[in-house]
Amino acid sequence: MRTIDRGRLQSLMEREQKKFVAERPKSAALFERARKSLLGGVPMNWMAKWAGAFPPFVREARGSEFFDVDGNRYVDFCLGDTGAMTGHSPSATVAAVEQQARRGITLMLPSEDSIAVGEELQKRFGLPYWQFTLTATDANRFSIRLARHITGRPKILVFNWCYHGTVDESFITLKDGVAQARRGNIGPPVDPTVTTRVVEFNDVDALEAALKDEQVACVLAEPALTNVGIVLPDPGYHKALREITRKYGTLLIIDETHTICAGPGGYTRAEHLEPDFLVFGKPIGGGVPGATYGFTQEVGECILAKHNLEDCDTGGIGGTLAGNALSLAAMRATLQKVLTPEAFARMIPMAERWTDGVARAIAEYQLPWNVTRLGCRAEYLFSPNTSRNGTEAHDAMDFELERFMHLYAMNRGILLTPFHNMALMSPVTSAEDVDLHTKVFREAAKELVG
Numbered sequence: 001m002r003t004i005d006r007g008r009l010q011s012l013m014e015r016e017q018k019k020f021v022a023e024r025p026k027s028a029a030l031f032e033r034a035r036k037s038l039l040g041g042v043p044m045n046w047m048a049k050w051a052g053a054f055p056p057f058v059r060e061a062r063g064s065e066f067f068d069v070d071g072n073r074y075v076d077f078c079l080g081d082t083g084a085m086t087g088h089s090p091s092a093t094v095a096a097v098e099q100q101a102r103r104g105i106t107l108m109l110p111s112e113d114s115i116a117v118g119e120e121l122q123k124r125f126g127l128p129y130w131q132f133t134l135t136a137t138d139a140n141r142f143s144i145r146l147a148r149h150i151t152g153r154p155k156i157l158v159f160n161w162c163y164h165g166t167v168d169e170s171f172i173t174l175k176d177g178v179a180q181a182r183r184g185n186i187g188p189p190v191d192p193t194v195t196t197r198v199v200e201f202n203d204v205d206a207l208e209a210a211l212k213d214e215q216v217a218c219v220l221a222e223p224a225l226t227n228v229g230i231v232l233p234d235p236g237y238h239k240a241l242r243e244i245t246r247k248y249g250t251l252l253i254i255d256e257t258h259t260i261c262a263g264p265g266g267y268t269r270a271e272h273l274e275p276d277f278l279v280f281g282k283p284i285g286g287g288v289p290g291a292t293y294g295f296t297q298e299v300g301e302c303i304l305a306k307h308n309l310e311d312c313d314t315g316g317i318g319g320t321l322a323g324n325a326l327s328l329a330a331m332r333a334t335l336q337k338v339l340t341p342e343a344f345a346r347m348i349p350m351a352e353r354w355t356d357g358v359a360r361a362i363a364e365y366q367l368p369w370n371v372t373r374l375g376c377r378a379e380y381l382f383s384p385n386t387s388r389n390g391t392e393a394h395d396a397m398d399f400e401l402e403r404f405m406h407l408y409a410m411n412r413g414i415l416l417t418p419f420h421n422m423a424l425m426s427p428v429t430s431a432e433d434v435d436l437h438t439k440v441f442r443e444a445a446k447e448l449v450g
């Protein structure tokens with residue numbers, strides 16, 4: 001196994017930064033202009049995280065590729081960090097959006113599309129009732145509120161190094177086994193150690209110990225962690241999670257926003273999970289904002305039994321634009337015509353091809369790295385072994401190396417997520433797209449080892 005020479009890494013990074021800037025004069029000029037009206041020159045704070053000196057400004061995206069304003073082409077494996085997992089602007093979604101945009105965008109009244117989407121979600125995930133929000137963050141937040149409302153319990157439980165959007169309660173990590181606010185937590189309304197318990201993924205004993213006193217309303221879980229590399233559940237872990245949550249009367253919220261990569265019904269359907277709530281956001285509308293949360297008959301009845309008509313608009317679950325006609329038209333078309341079982345049958349083999357290519361290069365250059373896949377999503381991590389929990393995965397992250405790999409890839413027409421080393425396949429990602437990544441990854445590995 002080789003170690004990476006940090007001096008070499010730094011000089012390669014400097015070379016790549018110069019190349020990045022030299023090849024993007026129009027993006028550079030737009031960035032300078034943007035700095036005068038947008039804080040940090042970007043419309044959202046995390047867009048500052050791209051590995052280049054500035055983000056490439058996009059001219060046009062379609063399918064699995066996009067072009068920046070300087071005419072550089074990129075194969076897009078980031079796909080809007082799953083928001084565009086459908087491929088950019090899928091034609092069925094665009095047609096539905098165009099049609100709906102002409103006949104009303106937001107009404108505060110239901111359209112027939114909402115029923116079609118609810119019925120489609122029932123079939124996919126096996127849960128009877130559905131509600132809509134604009135973001136997966138909100139779908140998680142509302143599920144948590146409802147779980148507290150139903151159980152009358154104050155706390156929630158999450159897994160170490162999870163990410164579920166900007167859910168206040170979830171910004172908590174373990175340091176040497178002690179819970180504390182996650183690094184970088186901006187202006188928390190309440191110390192998350194007051195609201196939340198946190199345990200390692202795949203640790204059944206810790207889970208049971210945390211739920212035993214029956215103070216925890218819900219566990220909010222991704223079925224496999226996807227935001228700190230990919231951490232897969234041990235065999236039998238989900239069975240234990242469900243048994244323990246049921247034993248102590250804790251509701252189980254499964255967040256499928258990323259793990260929808262496992263198949264048309266997400267990890268839940270692929271592995272026969274039985275959540276009380278299920279959350280699905282990001283690609284549900286093909287890139288048009290929208291998300292959903294579904295729940296069981298029992299949960300639905302509890303919610304209705306506690307429903308208060310007079311105050312239901314100001315009870316903490318809302319959103320003026322939630323359930324709008326445009327989002328629902330986009331969701332209907334995306335679910336029925338884009339994220340179909342046939343699409344997954346193309347996407348998953350592409351991710352296998354991507355993973356094989358990366359694994360071959362890792363072996364060829366004897367790098368102490370590994371690559372993991374879940375459905376049509378794959379990710380490499382800077383550790384020789386796959387991770388069993390958030391701590392192991394987080395310890396394997398290497399910000400400097402990650403930035404180099406991302407910048408090297410961008411300079412050669414490949415986009416990965418800016419947050420870690422994730423690649424996602426869309427229904428139109430081709431073998432050529434994947435092979436380009438393999439070639440570029442192999443070249444980066446070769447240069448790194450010298």
Ligand SMILES: Cc1ncc(COP(=O)(O)O)c(C=O)c1O
Nearest residue numbers: 135136137163164165255257258
């Ligand atoms: C698993 C998971 N759930 C929820 C979210 C939140 O999605 P959004 O930012 O669209 O609200 C994310 C965002 O990355 C996520 O990874």
